[in-house]
Amino acid sequence: MVYADKLLEDQNLKVELVAEGLNSPTSMAFLGPNDILVLEKNNGTVKRIVDGEINQTLLDVKVANELERGMLGIAIAKNDSTTYVFLYYTESSGEDGNDYCPHINHCNEGNEPKGNRLYRYELEGDKLVHPKLLLDLPASPGSDHLGGFVTIGPDSNVYVVTGNGNSCTEGSCFDDFKGTVLNSQTANQQDGQQPSGRGGILRITQNGAIVGAGILGKEDPLNKYYAYGVRNSFGMDFDPVTGKLWDTENGPAFGDEINLVEPGFNSGSLKIEGIWPVFNHTLLLPKNLYPPYRGYFVGDKVGNSTAFDTSDLKLVDFQGKGKYSDPEFVWNKTIGVTSIKFLNSDKLGKKYENDVFVASSNGPFIYHFDLTKDRKGLLLGGPLKDKVANNQDELQGNIFARGFSGITDMEVGPDGFLYILSISKGKIWRVVPLETK
Numbered sequence: 001m002v003y004a005d006k007l008l009e010d011q012n013l014k015v016e017l018v019a020e021g022l023n024s025p026t027s028m029a030f031l032g033p034n035d036i037l038v039l040e041k042n043n044g045t046v047k048r049i050v051d052g053e054i055n056q057t058l059l060d061v062k063v064a065n066e067l068e069r070g071m072l073g074i075a076i077a078k079n080d081s082t083t084y085v086f087l088y089y090t091e092s093s094g095e096d097g098n099d100y101c102p103h104i105n106h107c108n109e110g111n112e113p114k115g116n117r118l119y120r121y122e123l124e125g126d127k128l129v130h131p132k133l134l135l136d137l138p139a140s141p142g143s144d145h146l147g148g149f150v151t152i153g154p155d156s157n158v159y160v161v162t163g164n165g166n167s168c169t170e171g172s173c174f175d176d177f178k179g180t181v182l183n184s185q186t187a188n189q190q191d192g193q194q195p196s197g198r199g200g201i202l203r204i205t206q207n208g209a210i211v212g213a214g215i216l217g218k219e220d221p222l223n224k225y226y227a228y229g230v231r232n233s234f235g236m237d238f239d240p241v242t243g244k245l246w247d248t249e250n251g252p253a254f255g256d257e258i259n260l261v262e263p264g265f266n267s268g269s270l271k272i273e274g275i276w277p278v279f280n281h282t283l284l285l286p287k288n289l290y291p292p293y294r295g296y297f298v299g300d301k302v303g304n305s306t307a308f309d310t311s312d313l314k315l316v317d318f319q320g321k322g323k324y325s326d327p328e329f330v331w332n333k334t335i336g337v338t339s340i341k342f343l344n345s346d347k348l349g350k351k352y353e354n355d356v357f358v359a360s361s362n363g364p365f366i367y368h369f370d371l372t373k374d375r376k377g378l379l380l381g382g383p384l385k386d387k388v389a390n391n392q393d394e395l396q397g398n399i400f401a402r403g404f405s406g407i408t409d410m411e412v413g414p415d416g417f418l419y420i421l422s423i424s425k426g427k428i429w430r431v432v433p434l435e436t437k
Helices: 392-398
Strands: 013-019 027-033 035-040 045-050 053-060 071-081 082-091 115-124 127-137 150-151 156-160 201-205 225-228 234-236 245-249 257-260 327-330 336-344 356-360 366-369 399-402 407-412 418-422 426-431
Touching: 027 071, 027 156, 035 071, 035 082, 045 071, 045 127, 053 127, 071 156, 082 127, 082 150, 115 156, 127 156, 127 201, 150 234, 150 426, 156 234, 234 356, 245 336, 257 336, 336 407, 356 407, 356 418
Parallel strands: 027 407, 071 150, 234 336
Antiparallel strands: 013 426, 027 035, 035 045, 045 053, 071 082, 082 115, 115 127, 150 156, 156 201, 201 225, 234 245, 245 257, 257 327, 336 356, 356 366, 366 399, 407 418, 418 426
């Protein structure tokens, strides 16, 4: 079925429905051609979709599911005769959804989740079996900024992005900031708590071991960090040409980002969001909680798109092993950026091959970017030459698709086409050439 309401700027392409009827799906991964595993956030289920039909539930675990908790991330690795399935989820202490959080950053005691956990399962027949716990990260006190996206790198290691655990709503960053999980060295607080696994990208082997000696330090879990200073993220991917990691990062009411992530990368949060300094905690409030609601602001005025000297911010660098760098692209007004995907295929045309696509949860758009010749940045011109989208009009030339909503994942299938997952619609679509039958 072709969907006319999913408008593509390229008239040589079309959108097809692949599957529907999913319950709040978060992530997907391919087992093979027309064979997809999809996670359902609130049910703790892993569904198998074959030829567009939901024909099996491979796993059903108990998950805490308040706000951003739940079944969140999946990656697949095939090793000889064994297929590993890596799952990141908030493991419940009882039944599905037995956690109750009257405020985003405070949940009732007594039903705390066991943790935000990464398990490795083995696929045997139509079941996921032999769970092995690889990461056990804190899931309390709050229920947001958990990250959760999982991917396998070209080095065959497992990468998991985690959020900082607190979105600063309900005044939580004002009354007792030092008593919150944000008071952490991985959130660039010099005298903050030791790293706990929050607020970064963690890297481990497929057996859960440390990779080498660790990038930032030898202590656990600092030795697992590939990057830090991450506020929250729902997407990362490896450039198929260079093997470099890229991610998206979510700002508060401003400063959504696209980053090139080198080993030891410091994304700057909470001292920097986007390219702008955070000089008071009011700036960390999400949209709609403080005028002017959207965009970076100084006092009552929206700030301009000017970078600044970071030397006076005293970012944490873990004895010189961590290094801050500006994003390759930022949105002044947050769009709820989510998935990032390199199209390592020419099936949609040579002009898209190895380019990068970025989606959002708040808006209906998928954006397309070319990369620079050295592939260390995005090829930007005109009003985007400063690497900042001050408003939506500046991005008109980068819109690839419109009419979608709640996109949480994009993947390139074995057929080379771009697949799109929506948590709000419970559907999977794919983008194909117009003449595809």
